[in-house]
Amino acid sequence: MNEVTTTSIPLCEECGASPSSSFSHFVDPATNTGSWKFCCGCTSGKEDYYIEFSRFFGSQSETMNWLAHMDEKTWMDWHNFMQMVQRYRAAVPVS
Ligand SMILES: [Zn+2]
Numbered sequence: 001m002n003e004v005t006t007t008s009i010p011l012c013e014e015c016g017a018s019p020s021s022s023f024s025h026f027v028d029p030a031t032n033t034g035s036w037k038f039c040c041g042c043t044s045g046k047e048d049y050y051i052e053f054s055r056f057f058g059s060q061s062e063t064m065n066w067l068a069h070m071d072e073k074t075w076m077d078w079h080n081f082m083q084m085v086q087r088y089r090a091a092v093p094v095s
Pocket residue numbers: 012013014015016017018039040041042043
């Protein structure tokens with residue numbers, strides 16, 4: 001089993017101080033556009049929507065259920081989400 005450890009989790013894109021713990025979606029009220037970031041608890045209450053890693057990566061079926069659930073959202077921007085995924089991959093610390 002691949003255990004997710006804190007050493008394999010990139011730092012929060014918002015504060016840069018703590019390991020990220022969720023994929024979070026923010027809406028800019030000025031432009032009404034959304035963007036995805038991986039964040040820690042520092043953005044609690046500021047995000048429009050978030051999925052905690054412990055749930056998203058909880059099991060194979062949970063990951064698939066989340067992806068299907070997100071696809072049902074009319075506001076879901078997969079391109080923006082995947083840009084975040086690429087940043088997440090690039091930010092994983094080399095151990
Ligand atoms: Zn943070």
